[in-house]
Amino acid sequence: MASDLVAKAKEAFIDDHFELAVDLYSQAILINPTDADLFSDRSQANIKLTNFTEAVSDANKAIELDPTNPKPYLRKGTACFNLEEYLTAKTAFKAGASLVPDDTRFIEWIQKCDKCIAEENDEVSMQSVDSISTPTEVATSQAPERTDAATKDVEQVNNVSTELATRTPAKPKFRHEFYQKPEEAVVSIFAKGIPAENVSVSFGEQILSVTIDIPGEEAYIFQPRLFGKIIPANCKYVVLSTKIEIRLAKVEPVHWTSLEFSNNSLVVRSSTVSSGNQRPMYPSSKPTKDWDKLEAQVKKEEKDEKLDGDAALNKFFRDIYQDADEDTRRAMRKSFVESNGTVLSTNWKEVGSKEVEGTAPDGMELRKWEY
Numbered sequence: 001m002a003s004d005l006v007a008k009a010k011e012a013f014i015d016d017h018f019e020l021a022v023d024l025y026s027q028a029i030l031i032n033p034t035d036a037d038l039f040s041d042r043s044q045a046n047i048k049l050t051n052f053t054e055a056v057s058d059a060n061k062a063i064e065l066d067p068t069n070p071k072p073y074l075r076k077g078t079a080c081f082n083l084e085e086y087l088t089a090k091t092a093f094k095a096g097a098s099l100v101p102d103d104t105r106f107i108e109w110i111q112k113c114d115k116c117i118a119e120e121n122d123e124v125s126m127q128s129v130d131s132i133s134t135p136t137e138v139a140t141s142q143a144p145e146r147t148d149a150a151t152k153d154v155e156q157v158n159n160v161s162t163e164l165a166t167r168t169p170a171k172p173k174f175r176h177e178f179y180q181k182p183e184e185a186v187v188s189i190f191a192k193g194i195p196a197e198n199v200s201v202s203f204g205e206q207i208l209s210v211t212i213d214i215p216g217e218e219a220y221i222f223q224p225r226l227f228g229k230i231i232p233a234n235c236k237y238v239v240l241s242t243k244i245e246i247r248l249a250k251v252e253p254v255h256w257t258s259l260e261f262s263n264n265s266l267v268v269r270s271s272t273v274s275s276g277n278q279r280p281m282y283p284s285s286k287p288t289k290d291w292d293k294l295e296a297q298v299k300k301e302e303k304d305e306k307l308d309g310d311a312a313l314n315k316f317f318r319d320i321y322q323d324a325d326e327d328t329r330r331a332m333r334k335s336f337v338e339s340n341g342t343v344l345s346t347n348w349k350e351v352g353s354k355e356v357e358g359t360a361p362d363g364m365e366l367r368k369w370e371y
Helices: 002-014 018-031 036-048 052-065 070-082 086-099 104-129 136-141 148-167 291-304 309-323 326-338
Strands: 175-180 184-190 199-203 208-212 220-222 236-239 244-249
Touching (some): 018 036, 036 052, 052 070, 070 086, 086 104, 199 244
Antiparallel strands (some): 199 208, 208 220, 236 244
16 A cells, blocks of 8 residues: 555656655555655655755654665655755755765755855855944044044045945844643743734644745745654644744654754653553552453352352343343243243244243243232
């Protein structure tokens, strides 16, 4: 069954039906949730759909299941690169390159990451120029001693600062907090007066991605790897006048010691969910009793109990009725009722087509009561 779904998913991917491929891979994962290749292939399909957050989540799961497979590292690096997480992408590509040193794709991606990281560092350096005060007063007081070349240098610095201030908008910073319940974590990003159409929120298996795109300003991106796994389909968010409230449905009722995952994260289970057929267990200092065993023992004692007189007879008939088929039970009921308790037959063919007459014990007369 899973192999058929995988074959259809690969065919859909080749035909550029990426949404269908994701759906088919998801069905195959439900059947075989420990197959690393399924998560890796679904990650690639999500990349084609530009669902980069989901792609990272799938790649992480594939790496967790099979850390020796280089393909999930390539998928993760590609998705992170498109999310402009260049350092994370480079780390993934380097891990993949260590597994297959001859694969030039990893080397090319690492070079792309280095280039983008360098560009980001250059932008930071250029922005720092804006914070340097221009020596206007010194230029005025020492004008007679300054050469034309020095004056031109100062003007160039001023022009660079002005140009940077014009083309590099300030990045908005928004404070965020979170609180939690056993079944969900609630994240609040305090962004006041942001229109709902300027907010984009997506959920991965263990990733939250929030983008606030303000016209004329650089987009604000908040994309933490969460402390624990979530159920994307059950997560939701709402844009309010003073904040963005995001509700994350936890996979397990555990206590998150922080919003973001770290290697030192300690998982504390908030509650223990028992299965439907399992008896609830309560903490006690007394020795634990096996109630199922006790119940079986009582039933065995009842079955083996030696009875006398009417009690033994009643038990005998009760056992017959309990182990009988439906026709035998119907015969017993019909004969007992119609004979006023004087006849008990187990033959339905005999009593099913006629009324059963009562029979009085020896020395007694059967009479009908008139009302």
